[in-house]
Amino acid sequence: MARAHGARAQMALAFETTYGTPPGSGYTRMPFASTTLGAEQPLLNSELLGYGRDPLAPIKDALTADGDVVVPIDANGFGFWLKGAFGAPTTTGTSPGPFTHEFRSGGWLLPSMAIEVAMPEVPRFAMYAGCVVDQVSFQMQRAGLLTATARLVAQGEALAATTGAGSPAALDLLRFGHFNGTVTRNGTALGNLVTAEVTYANNLDRIETIRADGRIDGADPGMAALTGRMEVRFADQVLANQAIAGDPCEIEFGWTLPSGESLTFTIHAVYLPRPRVEVPGPQGIQATFDWQAAVDPALGRMCTVTLVNERETY
Template identity: 75%
Template sequence: MARAQGARAQMALAFETVYGTPPVGGFTKMPFASTTLGAEQPLLNSELLGYGRDPLAPIKDAVTAAGDIVMPIDAEAFGFWLKAAFGDPVTSGTGPWTHEFRSGAWVLPSLSIETGMPEVPRFAVYSGCVLDQLNWQMQRSGLLTATARLVAQGETVGTVSNAGTPALIDLKRFGHFNGAITRNGTGLGNVVSAQIAYANNLDRIETIRADGRIDGADPSIAALTGSIEVRFADSTLVTQALDGDPCELEFAYVLPSGESFTFTVHAVYLPRPRIEISGPQGVQATFDWQAARDSALSRMCTATLINDREEY
């Protein structure tokens, strides 16, 4: 009997035209490292008395479908997750194309995501997926991945794939070695690590339904936060924190072949950090920053992806 193995797992996604309705075609095979996406339905213990010490049968509660997907940050596939986070991009160029994803969209697209374990066989389709959070970390070494947290409407499980023959992607993966951070257009030195977290703060529409599913997930006030850990070499960031003025931070990755991903946070506010001397080693400081809407651009951040894909 075949047993499920993560090495044989596969994933495909497609954007929906109608929320919660998986499209007939148009799926794309996606690279991923791991996923916790799934549906669960807890049981409610019976509170009734008068039938002895042994409890009566439990009752099913509402269905909850959600989870995380860990994926590589690459030159093409990552654009699907950026579209899920920010909406349709503004695309320009004639090849390579520049896709500009802007924060602040009132309506976010929904996706259908299929995860498959062919050897069982088990193919689960999660419809009505809306991206709640997207985060990643910059550091000197290691594998560069991002984590997307999704809220789904429900799960449908079958023994055959509903994705047909998904389109393939030419994987061109960014690495930490390709990364750089700038502040107001100037390289920011002495950075040990950085974290970026964008949240749509979805509001689940939990109406009464016979199937126990949600009616949707609407975005509320977005949040963009993170942290920068630096070797304490000058007072540039501390001075900004004391003055209360914003700066622009840009987190960028560029491949030698020309593809690039740039995440620009237009108005970053820094808190006053505690500078600790914990020993004879170098002194480090951590700034837990917050972003806000830039009045000149009317948005909080811009994610720019340059690649050979014409549209998303």
Template identity: 75%
Template sequence: MARAQGARARMALAFETTYGTPPAGGFTKTPFASTSLGAEQPLLNSELLGYGRDPLAPVKDAVTADGDVVVPIDSQAFGFWLKAAFGAPVTTGNSPGPYTHTFQSGSWTLPSMAIETAMPEVPRYAMYSGVVLDQLSWQMQRSGLLTATARLVAQGETVATTSSAGTPAELDLIRFGHFNGAIKRNGTALGNVISTEITYANNLDRIETIRADGMIDGADPSIAALTGRTEVRFADSTLVSQAINGTPCELEFGYSLISGESLTFTIHAVYLPRPRIEIGGPQGIQASFDWQAARDATLGRMCTAVLVNDVEDY
């Protein structure tokens, strides 16, 4: 008997036209490192008395479908996750490319996805419908594998023994690495950075109406949040002075390859807290900034992501 193995698992996604209704086709095979996406339905203990010490049968509670997907930050498939986070991009360029896809924060309408996870050897094909991205986060550092974590909220799960995604299209996997990363502050390279964590959250509001199937009616975005934590080697007072003055700066996090692909994530108004500068010993002194972003009054948005590749559209 075949046993399920993660090495054999597959994932495919497509954007829905109608929330909660997976499309008949148009799925794309998606690279991923791990996923906790799934549906669960807890049981409620019976509170009834009068039938002895042994409890009565439990009752089913509402269905919850959500989870995380860890994906590589690459030049092609990562565009799907950016679209899920910010909405459809504005794309420019001519065939055969390159194409420039510009994503902007602030949209009140986010697209929903259908995601199928497959374990062919069982067989088990789980289709998640009405999937909306709640949070996208990643870390910049000197070495290691560059991945992002997408936190998702789904309407429900349907399990079958055959695939509903058909034969998904495949993209080229061209990964960015930490070695390809750079950070700029107000257009100038920011030095002495040890690591940076970036988290964009849509702060979804689940529409938990009464339904016969126990599923949610939707997940609407509320006030977004863009936060992070930057560890720097304390070498000058530039960031500390900005924190004390309470003025914002622009931070740009970018990755580029010699083949021409690039990803640039620009936060237009970043506010820094005043950090505690500690001397912990004879080693170098570090400072930590738990920053927050806000809407830039001039541009009218909080952040912009620009992805350059040879994908025509998302």
């Protein structure tokens, strides 16, 4: 008897035309490291008396479908998750490329996706309809694998013994690494940076209406938030002085491959809190800044993500 094994798991993704309705074709096979995407439906204990000490059968509660997907930050596949988080990009360039895809924060319309997680050896094909990206986060550091975590809210799960994604299109994996990364502040390289964390959240509002199937009616974007953390070796007063003054700065996180593909997160107005600077011992002194971003009045948005690759559309 075949048993499920993570190494055999597959994921396919397609954007929906109608929320909650998986398309019949147009899926792309997506690289991923792990996922908690799934559906659960708890049971409610019976509160009724008069039938003896043994309880009556429980009843089903509302269905919840959500979870995280850990994906590589690469030059092709990551654009699908960016479209889910920010909406459709503005694309410039002519065939055969390169093409520049610009994603902007603050959009009111977020596309929904159908995502199939397949375990072919069981067989178990789980189709998650109405997937909307609630949050995207990543971390920059000196070494290790560069990944991002996409948090999803789905409408529901449909299980089948055969795939509903057909034959997904292949995707060339051109992966960025931490050694490709740079961080700048107001256009100048930010020195003494040890680690950095970035989280963009759509703060989705689930529309929990009364339905016979127990599913939600949708997930609307709320007030967006862009937050993070920077840990720096304390070598100068540049960031501390900015925090004390209360002025914003522009922070840019970027990666570039030797073949020309690039990805840039530009956060236009970053505000820093005044940090506590401690002397923990004889080792180097570090300071941590839990920053927040806000809309830039001149640009009318909080951040811009620019992806340059050979892919024409998303």
